[in-house]
Amino acid sequence: MVDLTKFLRGYMMKKTLLVAALTCCLFTTPHLFAQQATDSNFIEVNKLKYGTELIAVGNINVSLSETISLKPDTVEFSISYLTEGKTPTEASDTNTKNMKALMTYLQQLNIKEQDITTVGYKNYEQLSPEPITSPANQKYQTLITIQAKIPSDQLYAVIKTLDQQGINNLDKVKDTDNTYSFAIKQVADNADTTKQQAEKKYQLIAEQLKAQGINQLIIDKYNNQPVSQSTNNIKTYYVENTIKINTKQFDQLGKIIAKAEELKMTINNDFQYSVSDNTKNKAIADAETKLLAKLQEKARRSLSSADYQLGAPQNLSVFNTEINAPIYPINRYAKNDGIMLGAVANSPEQISIQPPSQYDLTVTMNGNFDILKKISK
Numbered sequence: 001m002v003d004l005t006k007f008l009r010g011y012m013m014k015k016t017l018l019v020a021a022l023t024c025c026l027f028t029t030p031h032l033f034a035q036q037a038t039d040s041n042f043i044e045v046n047k048l049k050y051g052t053e054l055i056a057v058g059n060i061n062v063s064l065s066e067t068i069s070l071k072p073d074t075v076e077f078s079i080s081y082l083t084e085g086k087t088p089t090e091a092s093d094t095n096t097k098n099m100k101a102l103m104t105y106l107q108q109l110n111i112k113e114q115d116i117t118t119v120g121y122k123n124y125e126q127l128s129p130e131p132i133t134s135p136a137n138q139k140y141q142t143l144i145t146i147q148a149k150i151p152s153d154q155l156y157a158v159i160k161t162l163d164q165q166g167i168n169n170l171d172k173v174k175d176t177d178n179t180y181s182f183a184i185k186q187v188a189d190n191a192d193t194t195k196q197q198a199e200k201k202y203q204l205i206a207e208q209l210k211a212q213g214i215n216q217l218i219i220d221k222y223n224n225q226p227v228s229q230s231t232n233n234i235k236t237y238y239v240e241n242t243i244k245i246n247t248k249q250f251d252q253l254g255k256i257i258a259k260a261e262e263l264k265m266t267i268n269n270d271f272q273y274s275v276s277d278n279t280k281n282k283a284i285a286d287a288e289t290k291l292l293a294k295l296q297e298k299a300r301r302s303l304s305s306a307d308y309q310l311g312a313p314q315n316l317s318v319f320n321t322e323i324n325a326p327i328y329p330i331n332r333y334a335k336n337d338g339i340m341l342g343a344v345a346n347s348p349e350q351i352s353i354q355p356p357s358q359y360d361l362t363v364t365m366n367g368n369f370d371i372l373k374k375i376s377k
Contacts, residue, residue: 049312049370056311056370062299064291065364068283072273072359073248078119079256080242081265088123088237095239098263102243105259109252111245120242129231138226140191142198144184145221146205147173148214155180161208165201181220187227195224242268248276275359284320284363291365292316299369311370321362 046055081099085091106116150158159170162182173179184201188194206217245256257267300310 050372053375054309054311054372055375057308057373058371059314059368060299060302060310060371061366061368062295062302063364063366064295064298065362066287066291066294068287068361068363069358070275070279070283070361072275072356073279074246074274074276075248075250075253075271076244076246076274077271078242078244078268079260079265080120080240080268081263082238082240084236084238086236088125088239091237091239092123095241098265099241099243102259102263102265106245106256109249109255111247111249111252115246117244117246118241119244120240123237123239125235125237127233127235130234131229131231138229139187139189140194141185141187141223141225141227142191142194143221143223144198144202144219145181146184146202147179147181147218147220148209149177149179149216150214151178154212154214157212158209158214161212162205165205167205191224191226273356273359275361280320280361283361284318287363288318288365291318291363292367295365295367296369299367303371307373309372309374311372314368314370316368317366319364321364322360 050056079102081095081102083091083095083098085094103116107113148158158180162168162170165184167182167184169182171181173181184198184205186194186197186201188197202219209215209217247253260267296310303310
């Protein structure tokens with residue numbers, strides 16, 4: 001008779017083992033299929049690239065750089081114009097009129113509108129003092145400061161004498177014993193007259209004080225100068241306009257500068273030379289062809305054995321570095337960066353607009369090449 005308990009236990013164990021086996025197959029089968037597919041794809045790609053006699057067994061990374069020297073063909077600089085007026089409209093109208101004249105001239109030189117950019121425009125006002133009286137009414141003043149030692153019992157007599165001469169201040173000199181200071185002040189239409197009047201009054205006072213027993217007078221300060229005039233604050237309005245010019249016409253720079261000088265404008269201290277994108281891109285494309293041949297030769301020399309051959313590149317990357325961009329002339333045109341009103345800031349002798357002789361560009365190529373080996377038969 002069959003033991004039912006043992007039968008059921010054996011049945012359950014077999015069932016568990018079967019489930020575990022099926023689960024294993026479920027998880028391992030896709031991985032095996034993927035691996036087999038990858039291996040199959042690699043073999044097919046290898047056959048397409050190298051046929052049936054060579055196989056890629058690894059790869060090699062190499063890098064190479066080359067410096068290209070180009071001649072600058074583009075210049076960029078700015079021109080500023082500052083105008084003033086008694087009203088905002090006056091300042092603005094003058095600025096607009098002459099800026100239009102410059103723009104018209106630039107168009108006559110075949111400089112296109114898209115190569116001229118307004119980079120700054122502002123208007124503002126300033127207050128400045130202006131004398132109320134005219135220069136013809138200018139007055140002059142002579143001031144003589146005198147020190148004298150005055151006994152206490154004579155102080156009031158001296159005050160009375162000075163008062164008669166229109167001198168109302170008598171000050172004690174600090175840290176002295178009975179030494180006092182007073183000033184003679186005379187104002188006249190010119191410097192000589194006021195000087196003579198002040199000296200005459202000094203002699204008269206000296207004689208009167210001497211009669212009172214005060215013999216020693218010391219001139220502490222002497223000054224003869226124009227009298228400061230009363231002023232009004234006058235408001236002046238300004239408009240400042242700055243344009244940037246980009247051009248390849250180096251032969252026209254002198255004409256542009258001359259026109260700006262004629263219009264009382266300022267050439268700013270910002271000349272910079274560069275190479276246009278079209279020129280750079282063409283030079284880089286030419287360099288890439290040569291670099292690839294050199295890169296392949298470098299990789300070929302790096303192979304460790306004659307049993308190996310260099311295959312096709314898996315990937316190539318190229319980048320460039322501008323060593324000296326933008327380029328500024330050694331002697332800049334303007335002698336300062338500020339905008340100057342009225343007169344041009346620079347004389348012809350200071351103009352230096354000769355472009356630099358070369359513009360250096362470094363092109364770097366990185367490559368990852370297959371390493372091939374013959375298939376043994």
